[in-house]
Amino acid sequence: MATIDVHPQTATHHHDEHGDDHAHHGNFWTTYIFSEDHKVIAKQFLFTGMAWALIGGMLSVLFRLQLGFPEANLGWLKPILGGWLTPEGKIDPEFYLALVTMHGTIMVFFVLTAGLSGTFSNFLIPLQIGARDMASGFMNMLSYWFFFLSSAIMFISLFISTGPAAGGWVIYPPLSALPQAISGSGLGMTLWLVSMALFIVSSLLGSINYITTVINMRTLGMSFTKLPLTIWAFFLTAIIGILSFPVLFAAALLLIFDRSFGTSFYLSDIYIGGEALPNQGGSPILFQHLFWFLGHPEVYIVLLPALGITSEIIATNSRKPIFGYKAMVGSMLFIAILSFVVWAHHMFVTGMNPFLGSIFTLLTLIIAVPSAVKIFNYVTTLWKGNIRFTPAMLFSIGLVSFFLTGGITGIFLGNSAVDIQLHDTYFVVAHFHLVMGSASFFGMMAGVYHWFPKMFGRMMDEKLGYLHFWLTFIGVYLVFFPMHYIGIAGFPRRYYTWTAFETFSGFADLNMLVSVAAIITMVAQFIFLFNFIYNIFRGKLAPANPWNATTLEWTTPRLPGHGNWVGEIPTVYRWPYDYSKPGSKEDFIPQHIPYSETPESNLPHENDEIKLEMGGAGAIVVEERKH
Amino acid sequence: MTWIISLGAILVLVILYMIFKIGNLVGLVKGKKEEEFSISWNNANAIMFMIFMVVGLGGFFWYSYAHFDEYTLPVASIHGEVTDSLFWITMWVTVVAFAIIFVVMFWFTFAYKYEKGRKAAYFADNHKLEILWTVVPAIVLALLVFRGLRVWHEITGPASKEAVVVEMVGQQWLWMARYPGVKDKTLGHHNYKLIDASNEFGLDLTDKNSYDDFKSLELHIPVGQEILMKIRAKDVLHSVFLPHFRVKMDAVPGVQTHFKFTATKTTAQMREELNNPAFNYEMACTEVCGKGHFSMKFPVVVDTQEDYQEWLESQESWLKQNPDYLKYVPAELKEAAMIKAGIPLDNTVTVQTAAIK
Amino acid sequence: MSEAVDFKIVEEPKRPMAMNPKKFGMWLFMASVLMLFISLTSAYIVRQAEGNWLFFDLPTIFVVSTAIIVVSSVTMQLAFWSARKDDVERVKVMVLLTAILGLAFVISQYLGWKDLVARSVYLVGNPSGSFLYIITGLHAIHLVSAVVFLLFVLYSSFRNKVNSKNTVQIEICTTYWHFLGVLWVYLYVFLTLLR
Structure with missing residues (x-):
């Protein structure tokens, strides 16, 4: 982690040399490390998020190697993985689960929540609403450092001897509660829970700040109807965060008590490792309800900022007003509200009351309507535009394409009867990686390309941006599109290998294609990384308003x-x-x-x-x- | 193989790095005068989008058509046929919508790419259009949902009284099936505290329904008869997944879940249909449960009703296989238990029973 | 930090909404605390509906706790009013009194726990007991945090920083204190009704 934090210091330090005439005298520590300036904090979030994205991506490449090339000898990874490789040079099945779990946790929380929302809410809210800084710079700083602490703990958990948490990112008990069931549920799970508790604190501090700032600190004339859609998105995201993260905290708290103090909130009638546990009367389903009450809004916490960023970028680069501003705000508002009442669509086959299943099917498919409206509005914004394909614009169009491709499969999964067969298969994996993972990742990339000039005062290289986009865009489609076929064929997720089943043993070629595409996509990210780091120092100096955009940040x-x-x-x-x-x-x-x-x-x-x-x-x- | 891959990856990296370097050098040589917006790159990107659209959509349709049989799993249950039809209806609706939006969107990116001197339309909203595309998806979705909910209602409704009851028990990392036995056709009570190395179900031997229960390491079910599968787990969450029957239901420790379905094709019929004499139905686990999650295979055999009856009668009760456990049977029920379990009543046992009395 | 100076550049009265950001932040914080307890009480209801639920009476001393916290809300409010009237001495007394009542509440809750243990209701055991301990315990932790906040207010009052011109801190503290009081009353009623 240490290497990551050097960047923001050097980066910002560099700029100050270049005539930052706004006098602010602080020492090195208060200016670059424990800074209360929203722009520095945004960069801190960005760098940490990018480091996490690299780690999370690497983990996915590791398990893709196992899935795409089950026969391969991975002995050459011994120096990195050590004891997690079997003597035959295969990834240990338990480590495989740890990889999947950590990939999910890292990507959802550390990259797409903190990295995306943390970066752009911090950077853009004061700049776009016309404020000098956040409502409380101190809380903002705390928010980052809680996140950093949480990151550090999660990072350490990757290296402990019993391995990190391995029960899936949803950490369903009893698996996550019993070290006897999987070794990752020992110290690894404890660290996971501690890290997430800190993460929740960080997220709440951040959200409180974002909302307070948006409501109280707008400049003269900046009424809610004049807010850029980015701000609307960050604002609604923060509200969702405030209402949903405490619920995850409650779920985790009860799990901690079950794990460490012997209570029975989630445990009942368990016979494991040759003994019957004393716990009785708990319900594992209760955890799932609490978890998904956060978990589903979390999807929108990840997605809404990306949609906000995209709205801004598509309008700017189409040289057209965003189509249906009010409808865009309305649909985000509607999505934010509905996101709280659809959680149980993750639980159609848990044996919950079928009547509840019907209700949640209905509510889930209602949420598809505002999402569809957003897609239509994006497409109409392109119509009769004068489109400039900056890298940010390319990534935004990519986002809309993913949002469409992945969103449409949600219509299958939201329908409880159809979900029976598709639940927990690769169809689901394809669905959420496109609609939430890749779409939000593309939103984040678009944001970095678009606001890089304002963050670092320099321009990124456009051609490298094009290359990065095309490799990533096609790569992501090649990774996730084939998964639909695999999923329709019934392949379950989180399988170390499919060869144990006749039904699932086909599609070795598709799996290999997916893995190769994943590796290429991962490699393509280094183009971005190079472009990013190199141009922080050597990039062409940016004009104050390089994209001829209308919002306030470009008047600075x-x-x-x-x-x-x-x-x-x-x-x-x-x-x-x-x-x-x-x-x-x-x-x-x-x-x-x-x-x-x-x-x-x-x-x-x-x-x-x-x-x-x-x-x-x-x-x-x-x-x-x-x- | 791995060496080739790793070497390839390194090579790609090196090549990419060279490209950056050259690109940057070229940029440096050209100097900073070239700040004009590059129209040729802009056009190149627009063309790329068109190529992507045509190749992507074409590839999607071609692969889906050419490899249809590979990814469509044959269906062998009554409700499975219904959910499959719903799946394919949804597929048609969404693919049409997808293709239209996909083509329109990428066409717009191409058709309205930057041209010098052209001004974009100032088109900020149009209520009719917006209402139209709110209402149309809402109606289409409503139709899909209502059909789906009807099906869901039928699938999750109560099973008929004649349904064949089977209990599936999941544990790390195997499945076990328990049948209620031919005599009482009722599953005996179980209690997790009674589980030990032999009594894997935790059978409660004070319940007389448990005496003829038997364990099977293969799921046998009769064709054309409703099956009520009762599902539980011993340690962590598992999930019963019968892909050919479109059955999936979690196994939860402490909670009993269930799923009812009717098989429509015997294993033999399916072998014939698929022209694959080696075909077998399988059951898998779809809820992550630890190290061996991927290997929780349980063989499934669909018999004709006669074969099923024959198989049922050939099975030995659990108590007969584990006569030691007779000691847990209350004394007054011992005789009944032995009869039900099919254990021959010999003198020693009766003498013992008498002695205990 | 120069932050404070920066804020004054913008003329406050012309803001679209005039609420103090810190006060507003406290409301948001209370919203998230409320969500925490709502989720726990929802979990309580859901779990209770599943059966296998141990029924027992709440400790009678919880009535005393409730009375204490209601009185403490009154003293807190008096402290706030005194601050507005520049009655600095009374602010000190009332804040101190509130803090003491807060601690008394926590002790009373602790006695309630002891009573539960005496009646063999433990943290480990039937979830009905576990829930009670966790809900009351979490509330007590929040109350302790409010007492710490009160001590800060007390410290400020000794440095003459709580008066009619500087009411923000004590006002936020009062809001938080009332919130925790109301929260406890809600929890008490909830736990009494849903035994």
């Missing part, structure tokens, strides 16, 4: 210093999507340009606002109080 200096704006914070007069407005000379009008300056392009109702503008800032406030 090339490399905004502490406090973000030199002088006064701009006042906002218009919505963030005035691209290619008829009549205007430029194809974009930033949010801080008053209507009075653009009489040639104003719509009739906007001309009415000029009168208010003339009345001074106070008039704007009158309008704002309505919200």
Whole structure:
């Protein structure tokens, strides 16, 4: 972990040399390590998240090697894996489960929750709403350091002798509660739980800050109807986080008591390792209910920020207003609410009350409607645009494509009767990796490419970005699309090998294809890494507004210093999507340009606002109080 | 093989690194004057999207058509045929929707790629359009859901009284089947505290229904008759998965779950249909349960009703196989137990029983 | 930090919503604490519905706890009002009194636990007992955190930092204290009704 944290220091240090005229005098520790500046914290989240993404990706390559080349001798990995290889050079079956578990945990929580939401909520909320910093810089700093501590513990758990947690990222008890059942449920699981408890604290600190900032710290004129969709997305994500993470905490707390203090919340009637355990009266299903009450909203915690980022990037690079701004906000709001009432669709075959199953089928398929609306709106935004394929734009289009491909299979899985056969097969793996994993990952990549100039004051190389995109885009499809076939054929997930069954022993070729594609995709990420690190130091200096975008962050200096704006914070007069407005000379009008300056392009109702503008800032406030 | 792969990976890395280097050098040589937005790269990306769309969609349709038989698992249960039809209806609906949106989206990326001097349309909303694409998916989904819910209701409804009862017990890492026996046709009580090396089910021998229960290491079921599978687990979660019968249900320690289904094809019929004399039905575990999760195979045989009856009668009761456990049978039931379990009543046992009395 | 200076550049009264960010943050924190207890009580209901549930009476001393926490809410509110009236001495007394009542509540809860143990209801055993210990224990931990917060307020009051011009800290503390009081009343009613 140490290597990772060197980056933000060196990176930001470098910039300060290049004329950060905004005086902020702190020593090295308060400026770069325990910084309270939202931009530094965002970078800290980004670097840690990227390091985790690499680790998580590597783990997936390891288990893909096992699945794609079951006969291969992996003896050459002995120096890294040591005792986790069997004498024949195979991955140990228990270690295989540990790999799958840690891959899931790392990707869902550490990369796509902290890495994505932590980075961009921190970076963009103050910049896009026109605030000097977060509501509480101190809490923001704590949020990162809790995350760091949580990361460190999870990282250490990878190296302990009994191995990390291995009961799946959903840690269903009794498997996760009994060290007798799997060695990963010993110390590895304890560390997992401690790490997640810290993670929850970090996430809550962050979310409280994001919401408070969005509500209380907007600049003059920045009413809710003028918020960029990114902010809407981060705002709703934070609300979901505040309401759902405590539930995971409760679930984990009860599990800790079951594991360490002998209570029986989740355990009952267990005979294992030659003895009958005294626990009686617990219910493993209870854990699943509590877990998925977080677990499902978590999907949207991961996805909504990516969708917000994409909305912004697609509009900017199509040079068109996002189609149906209100519908976009409405659908996100609707998704956020519905995400709390669909959790049990993960549990259709747990033996729960079939009537509940019907209710959850109904609610689950309702959530497909706002998702479909979002896709249609993205596609319509492209229509009659003037599209510039920046790497960020490519990744955003990739996101929409994944969201479509993966989202549509949700219609199968949400239907309880169809889910019986598909549940826990590779069909599910394909579904959520596309709709949630890859889509959100692409959102994160799009965000990095798009805001890199504002983060580091330099440009990334576009051609390497194209190469990175095409390899990753095609690679991801080659990895996950074939899994649909494997899943329809009934292959269960989390299988070390399928050769034990006649029914599942086919498709060796497809599995090999998937593994090769996974390796290529993984290798392609190094292109990005190179492009990213190299250009932090050597990149072309960025203009203040390289994409001709309208939102407030582009009105800051090339490399905004502490406090973000030199002088006064701009006042906002218009919505963030005035691209290619008829009549205007430029194809974009930033949010801080008053209507009075653009009489040639104003719509009739906007001309009415000029009168208010003339009345001074106070008039704007009158309008704002309505919200 | 592995060497080739690792070597290949390293080579790819090296080549990529060279590409970065060269690209950067070229950039440096050209200098910073070339800041103009590159229209040729923009067009290249747009064309790539078109190629991707055509090849991707084409490959999808071709593979799905050409390899249809490989991934469609034959179905052998009544409800399985219904859920399969629902699956394929959903497939058609979604594939049509998918293909249309996919083509339209990538066509837009190509058709509206950047052109100098062109201005994009200022098209911010259109309520009719938005209502249309909210309502249409809602209706289509509603139709799918209602059909699905009807099927779900039937599948999860109560089993008929004539259903053949079988109990599946999961443990790390094997399955066991318990049959209620031919005499009382009722499963005996069990208690996890009675489990030991021989009494793997935790049979409660104070319950007279348990005497003729028998264990089987193969699931035999009769064709055309409803089966009520009762499912439990001894240690951690497991999940019964009978892929050909479209049956899946978790095995939960401390909770009994169940699933009812009716097989439509015997093993012999299926062998004939698939033209594969080696074909066997299988049962797997689909809930991660530890090291041996991938190996929890349990053979399944679907018999004709006559064969099934014959097989049933040829099975020995568990108590007969483990006569030591007679000592746990309450004395007053011992005789009945021996009769039910099919243990010949010899003098020694009766004498012992008398002595205990 | 220069942060405080930065905030003053923006004129507060013209903000669309005038709530103090810290106060607002406390409300959000309370929302998440509430979710924690809602999930535990939901789990309690779900688990209870499954049967095999040990029934026992709540310790009678919980009535005393409830009374203590209600009184402490009153003293807390008095402290807040005194702060607004610049009655600094009374603030000190009332805050101290509230803190003592808070500790008394925790002790009373502890006596309740002892009573449970005396009646053979243990943490380890039937989930009905386990739930009771965990729910009351978690609430007590939150209450202890509030007492620590009170001590901070007390410290500020001794440094003359709690008065009519500086009410934010004591106001947040009062809100939190009332919240924990109401939370306990909810839990007590819940646990009494759903035995």
